[in-house]
Amino acid sequence: MVACHRVKEVYATRNPAEAHLVRGLLENAGIAAVVENDTLSTGVGAIVEELVPSVCILDESQYDQAKAVVAEWLTAEPEAPPWECPKCGEAIDGRFTSCWECGTERPA
Numbered sequence: 001m002v003a004c005h006r007v008k009e010v011y012a013t014r015n016p017a018e019a020h021l022v023r024g025l026l027e028n029a030g031i032a033a034v035v036e037n038d039t040l041s042t043g044v045g046a047i048v049e050e051l052v053p054s055v056c057i058l059d060e061s062q063y064d065q066a067k068a069v070v071a072e073w074l075t076a077e078p079e080a081p082p083w084e085c086p087k088c089g090e091a092i093d094g095r096f097t098s099c100w101e102c103g104t105e106r107p108a
Contacts, residue, residue, distance in 0.1 A: 010066040011055040017100035019053035022070060029069045032058040083107070 011022045016038040026033040037051035057066045080094035083106055090101040098105050 007056060007058050007060045008063050008066075009054045009056050010063065011070050012052050014052060015100050016053045017096075019055050021096075022055045022073065025073055026055065026057065026066055026069055029065070031062045031066050031069065033066070034058065080106075 010026070010033070011019065013019050013022075016035070019035045019038060023033045023035050034056055036054050036056055038053040039051055055070075057063060076095070082094050083092050084090070085092055085099035085102060085104050086107055087104040088099060088102045090099050092099055092106070096106070
């Protein structure tokens with residue numbers, strides 16, 4: 001895993017869509033944030049380094065507030081039950097309205 005080059009990492013995941021969702025939650029709470037490493041991998045020749053998407057805040061004084069926002073999201077009960085994507089079969093958490101694997105919208 002490659003750490004944030006910005007001020008402070010508050011969340012990391014293998015799912016870029018989830019990282020961008022968390023960034024949006026932070027920004028809605030008034031916390032400037034960016035997603036770093038939201039590409040699959042980088043490397044030269046046979047040496048490949050996996051890049052895990054990281055959500056980083058830009059103001060270290062907001063770290064505790066940002067961690068609280070992330071913790072609240074992680075412990076919140078899903079608004080809808082988990083579902084399976086009809087296109088690719090990925091299991092999706094009920095909090096998401098589209099598949100993070102292929103982008104297909106949750107069926108009605």
